[in-house]
Amino acid sequence: MTDIFDDLAAECRRFDELLAGLTPDQWAAPSAAPGWSVADVVLHLAQTSEVITDPAGAQAKAFVDTGTTVDGAVDELVAAERGLPPDALLARWRAAALAVPEHLRAQPPGTRLPWVRTPLSAATLATTRLAEHWAHALDVAGPLGLDYPDTARLRHVAWLAHRTLPYAFAVAGLAAAPVFCDLTGTDGTRWTYGDPDAPSRITGPAAEFCRVGARRLDPGRTSLAAEGPHGQDALRVLRTYAA
Structure with missing residues (x-):
């Protein structure tokens, strides 16, 4: 698990490259995540990154207080903020997601951070975020016919x-x-x-x-x-x- 923070940063930069080339029509297109557009996928990733970088913020509170399943909670969060223009949405995702690797790297040894069902170490949470960004990148790239080759990450x-x-x-x-x-x-x-x-x-x-x-x-x-x-x-x- 060496270099997980560097690898998370690299995966986010690669996802950023994918998003930066999308047209407005592609942002509005259906993703492979059922019921979500490409924009919805990016909004979800922005919201969940904000839970990490601002654990006392509104997103974290909504995520914890929803009282439903994990899938239900994220659907509610996306539905509440759906409709942001692509430029604003990309800027929001960048502000949160690109800050996560260094935020997690800076955590003192032994720290466990709140996350969904159970607190996680910084390294495990970074691994979870890498896995989620990679999976959602497939959700975006696949339906649009764009390449997203596998890597050693x-x-x-x-x-x-x-x-x-x-x-x-x-x-x-x-x-x-x-x-x-x-x-x-x-x-x-x-x-x-x-x-x-x-x-x-x-x-x-x-x-x-x-x-x-x-x-x-x-x-x-x-x-x-x-x-x-x-x-x-x-x-x-x-x-x-x-x-």
Whole structure:
């Protein structure tokens, strides 16, 4: 997990490059996130970044006080502020999101920050934000027919998907079980997570594994292989964000 803050900053800059080239029609176009336009996706990322940089602010309070599911909360927040012009929206996202990496890097060791379902360390929260920006970049680029090539930064997303497997099992009403993930990284190297002696394992391309964890790709449409008593369940429940 070295350089997670640098990698988060790099992912945000790459997303910025994608957004900076969009036309007004593209901002208004549907994204791959159900019910959201491209502008809605960016507004969501701006709002959630503001929760991190201003934990006592209005966005943080609305996020905590909504009293609904995580998906319901973010939908309500987006609906409340929908309609900002693209220039203003891009400026707002930049002001919040591009400040997050250094804000998190500056946290004292051992600090845990409030986030959705449970407080997270600065490094884990940075990993979560990288995963979310990457997944939403796919939501923007895919429907618009724009390229958003995978990078080695997906190693953080793969780590997060494996690290949160106990949570994913619990959300699905299943008992947690050890699963070893032996993946082929975007650079062709081997990325491994967990105990190699675990009775269950998942093997295959890391890019597909990350997309399954982000709920952007059905496991049945991948070349991933699941073995052992809990491999198939792990692949089915895999997720990189809170329910």
